[in-house]
Amino acid sequence: MLLEEKTCVVTGASRGIGRGIAEELGRAGGDVVVNYHTSEAAAHEVVDSIEESGANAIAVQGNVAEMEEMEAMSETTRRAFGPAEVVVNNAGITADQTFEKMTAEEWNSVVGVNLGGVFNCTQAYFEDVCDADEGRVINVSSMVGLKGNYGQANYAAAKSGLFGLTRTLALEMARSGSTVNCIAPGFTKTDMLEKVPGDVQESILDQIPLNRFAAPEDIAGLVRYLAGSRSSYMTGQILPITGGMEW
Ligand code: NDP
Numbered sequence: 001m002l003l004e005e006k007t008c009v010v011t012g013a014s015r016g017i018g019r020g021i022a023e024e025l026g027r028a029g030g031d032v033v034v035n036y037h038t039s040e041a042a043a044h045e046v047v048d049s050i051e052e053s054g055a056n057a058i059a060v061q062g063n064v065a066e067m068e069e070m071e072a073m074s075e076t077t078r079r080a081f082g083p084a085e086v087v088v089n090n091a092g093i094t095a096d097q098t099f100e101k102m103t104a105e106e107w108n109s110v111v112g113v114n115l116g117g118v119f120n121c122t123q124a125y126f127e128d129v130c131d132a133d134e135g136r137v138i139n140v141s142s143m144v145g146l147k148g149n150y151g152q153a154n155y156a157a158a159k160s161g162l163f164g165l166t167r168t169l170a171l172e173m174a175r176s177g178s179t180v181n182c183i184a185p186g187f188t189k190t191d192m193l194e195k196v197p198g199d200v201q202e203s204i205l206d207q208i209p210l211n212r213f214a215a216p217e218d219i220a221g222l223v224r225y226l227a228g229s230r231s232s233y234m235t236g237q238i239l240p241i242t243g244g245m246e247w
Contacts, residue, residue, distance in 0.1 A: 001029025002228045005056075007081040007128075008032050009073075011064050011121055012091030014039035016190030017140065019046050020216025021088055021223045022057070026050035028224055031081040032057040035064075035073060035091065056081065064091045064117030065109075070124035083128035086227045089118040089162075090140040094192060096151040107154045114158035118165060135178030138226050139166050140219075143186045143240060146247040159184075163238050170236030179235035181226050186242030188214040209244030 003025060013022040014036035023046065026032045032050050034057055036043035043059035050057035058080050062069040077084055092114045095106040118139055122129075129135035144152055145159025166182035173180055187193055187204050193213065196204070205211065222241055225231055240247055 002224070003028040003030035003086070006030050006085045006227075007077060007083060008086040008088070008227065009035065009077060009084050009121075009125060010088040010090055011035045011117065012037070013046055014043040014059075016192060017185065017188055017216045017219050018088075018090040020220040021090060022046055023049055023053070024217070024220035024224045025086070025088075025227060026055035026057060027053050028228065029055060030086065030227070031055065033073070033077050033081070033084070034059045035062055037061070037063050037091070064089075064121050065112040067120045067123065070120040073121075074124040074128070077125075078128070083131060084125045085129065085132035085134065086136040086138070087122060087125045087129055088138045088140065088223060088227070089121055091117050092140065092142075092192070094152065094155050094195065096155070096195075098151050099153045102153060110154035111158045111161075114155065115161040115165070118162060122169065129178050130173060130176040132178065134229060134232060135173070135176060136227050137169060137173070137178070137180040138223055139180070139182040141166075141182050141184045141238070143184050143242050143245065143247045146184055146238075146240065166238065167236045174235060179226075179232065181231075181234060181236070182238045183219065183222055183226070184238055184240045184242075184247075185214060185219050186240070186245045186247075188216060188219060190216065207245055208242070212243065214241065214243060
């Protein structure tokens with residue numbers, strides 16, 4: 001199996017894209033840490049589904065915006081499965097507002113989770129990934145980080161910030177043989193997209209050449225490739241996966 005018994009951590013894996021990624025890494029044979037923040041029951045469902053596919057998984061509560069909680073999660077990971085080899089920084093939130101009306105709270109919370117969370121989680125697992133034979137950090141950004149989006153200054157800034165973080169980490173981790181890459185999905189059918197009004201969803205759909213929103217499984221397939229050996233010469237890359245939508 002591609003990831004046989006490799007320890008894989010996925011943040012924000014209780015729902016949506018993170019759930020799809022966690023299940024895909026489980027199907028590839030990984031031992032999966034299913035991180036969640038508030039959706040405990042959903043995270044346990046993901047663990048059950050991974051175990052049904054024949055792999056090992058545990059659910060671990062932790063807010064990515066809090067460094068101590070990420071450190072505690074990395075200790076739990078080591079006790080359960082040993083040091084992490086693959087870290088997928090997926091957890092994310094939105095708090096949309098035009099810049100003129102955006103509050104400091106809306107700015108800080110979105111930047112704190114989407115960008116600060118990647119700092120905290122990667123710090124907590126940094127030595128583990130560097131020590132791994134084929135360490136992997138995979139950051140989940142967004143097409144919005146590439147092109148900006150009306151009402152999402154906070155989210156776009158955080159998601160663009162991941163590009164610089166990815167490229168720099170790739171340089172700093174290359175010596176250890178580990179790779180660091182970033183994916184930039186287009187609009188994907190999850191609870192996050194459900195928050196977008198129906199008429200806006202229709203107009204987005206018109207701009208997607210493949211004429212459908214991504215499913216979490218579409219995104220998970222790319223993450224599986226980046227997590228495995230076959231991507232070992234690819235690092236520091238930003239990979240859009242948008243159904244052909246222009247960015
Ligand atoms: P969802 O809203 O469906 O799920 C978000 C996940 O992140 C949940 O598992 C949630 O956990 C978790 N999460 C939120 N805040 C925290 C936190 N502070 N600490 C730990 N976990 C947290 O989002 P998506 O699946 O749509 O998005 C996943 C990622 O993909 C995000 O980074 C998003 O920005 C990105 N993305 C999404 C796109 C889309 O169209 N959907 C497009 C491009 C990128 P819980 O439920 O337990 O609180």
